Amino acid sequence: MGSFGHKPGFSMSITLASWNVNSVRARMPQIETWLTSRPNDILALQETKVTDPLFPAEDFRAQGFTSVFRGQPAYNGVAILSRKPIGPVEDELDPAFPDRRFLLASTAFGFHLVNLYAPNGESLESEKFRYKCAWYAALIERIRGLLRIHPSLALVGDFNLAPADCDVYDPEAFRGSVLTDARIRCFLAEFEALGLVDAFRYQHPDATAYSWWDYRKGSARRGEGLRIDLILLSQALLPRLRHSGIAEEIRSLPRPSDHAPVWVELDS
Numbered sequence: 001m002g003s004f005g006h007k008p009g010f011s012m013s014i015t016l017a018s019w020n021v022n023s024v025r026a027r028m029p030q031i032e033t034w035l036t037s038r039p040n041d042i043l044a045l046q047e048t049k050v051t052d053p054l055f056p057a058e059d060f061r062a063q064g065f066t067s068v069f070r071g072q073p074a075y076n077g078v079a080i081l082s083r084k085p086i087g088p089v090e091d092e093l094d095p096a097f098p099d100r101r102f103l104l105a106s107t108a109f110g111f112h113l114v115n116l117y118a119p120n121g122e123s124l125e126s127e128k129f130r131y132k133c134a135w136y137a138a139l140i141e142r143i144r145g146l147l148r149i150h151p152s153l154a155l156v157g158d159f160n161l162a163p164a165d166c167d168v169y170d171p172e173a174f175r176g177s178v179l180t181d182a183r184i185r186c187f188l189a190e191f192e193a194l195g196l197v198d199a200f201r202y203q204h205p206d207a208t209a210y211s212w213w214d215y216r217k218g219s220a221r222r223g224e225g226l227r228i229d230l231i232l233l234s235q236a237l238l239p240r241l242r243h244s245g246i247a248e249e250i251r252s253l254p255r256p257s258d259h260a261p262v263w264v265e266l267d268s
Helices: 028-037 057-062 127-149 182-193 199-203 248-252
Strands: 013-020 042-046 066-070 078-082 102-106 112-117 153-158 229-233 241-247 262-267
Touching: 013 028, 013 112, 013 153, 013 229, 028 042, 028 248, 042 112, 042 153, 057 066, 066 102, 078 102, 078 112, 112 127, 127 153, 127 182, 199 229, 199 241, 199 262, 229 241, 229 262, 241 248
Parallel strands: 013 042, 112 153
Antiparallel strands: 013 262, 042 078, 066 078, 102 112, 153 229, 241 262
16 A cells, blocks of 8 residues: 655655554554654644553653643543644533543644544434534534634544545445434535635545545455545645645554554645
8 A cells, every 4th residue: 555645754844644543552663653754743643542641752752742632541532742842732622522532732833733533423323423413513613713713723633524425435335324424524514614625635636545444344455445534724724735645554564553644744
């Protein structure tokens, strides 16, 4: 598998990446490979699955990264690693949603960053799907307010939604899925109405590329994936976009996450 798009690392630019690592401690060898083999200025992690006292902040500091993180045992968890200091951090989307799925920080690179790990939803008939819809509705309102204050904004993470049928290897097989349901895709349309742009699809309108493959079915070997990890850029930030891609090759490492990193390169 290859990385889609140009490799990051051009001069006078910064690289922002996002990766659902499916346990930060289990995936440390892969994360270290990513950090040492690719330029990374900011890396947003999801599904860290670790409480804050056990987060490997010292390991990342040894590699030159400041980190902010909010986690819980066995589930969820989000973190941001940065080569430069990170400003004030907010970790609550809304009091109704206490799960560690949301992290807002100001960066030293001229934009604010929201790192999210959206709920999966389980099934369309479940309480978890209703929770997912309510969570997304709260996120929309939060982003609407943030854009008024911080027009240069990047919204990144595991969205647990495939934006369109071209982001699904078999759209018919996923018809009625919690990842493709029209109610969830409507939330992405609301982000777009706020001026946020899917960086990868903006640059690669006709590409077939995925960021997640089901562990249980050996899907990666058969190329049966979905693109559910996204980087959305606000209109004020979009002119800085140089390149974007999905590092599918990272899944060739031993014991990989079921997700691949997604990245953008921005003018500094």
